[in-house]
Amino acid sequence: MRAPGRGRVPSLLHRTDTMGQYQKHVFVCTSGKTCTAQDSATTFTVLRDAVKEAGLQQQVRVNHAGCMAQCGHGPMVVVYPEDTWYDGVTADAARRIAQEHLVGGRVVDDLRYVAPPGDNKLPKDQRPGETG
Numbered sequence: 001m002r003a004p005g006r007g008r009v010p011s012l013l014h015r016t017d018t019m020g021q022y023q024k025h026v027f028v029c030t031s032g033k034t035c036t037a038q039d040s041a042t043t044f045t046v047l048r049d050a051v052k053e054a055g056l057q058q059q060v061r062v063n064h065a066g067c068m069a070q071c072g073h074g075p076m077v078v079v080y081p082e083d084t085w086y087d088g089v090t091a092d093a094a095r096r097i098a099q100e101h102l103v104g105g106r107v108v109d110d111l112r113y114v115a116p117p118g119d120n121k122l123p124k125d126q127r128p129g130e131t132g
């Protein structure tokens, strides 16, 4: 039932034009417990600075993100619209992702995170910064 006085809201699920403001949108888990213990703040800074140095701030947006339910595999990074996930993104790995993927447009296959859909947290006693 439609609310009175309101027009029809177009469904975003059926859009054929994909991204809005940016060509790529990068999310870095910087507030989950384990990724922060794995220095995801540096991962974020390296990616953001590389985008800036490449002059791509209008095309590529790097954002902080919360836990992606992959705790223990971090620092976790995901790039849209490709839906490419990266795990264990150290500063060196972040530089490669920036140069090869964000600037060069090629997914860095050897750094990709391949896991079953959904939550893939390591057991608590195996996660950095989260024991017991």
Ligand code: FES
Pocket (backbone or CB within 6 Å): 029, 031, 032, 033, 034, 035, 036, 066, 067, 068, 069, 070, 071, 072, 074, 076
């Ligand atoms: S803390 Fe980063 S995925 Fe959970």
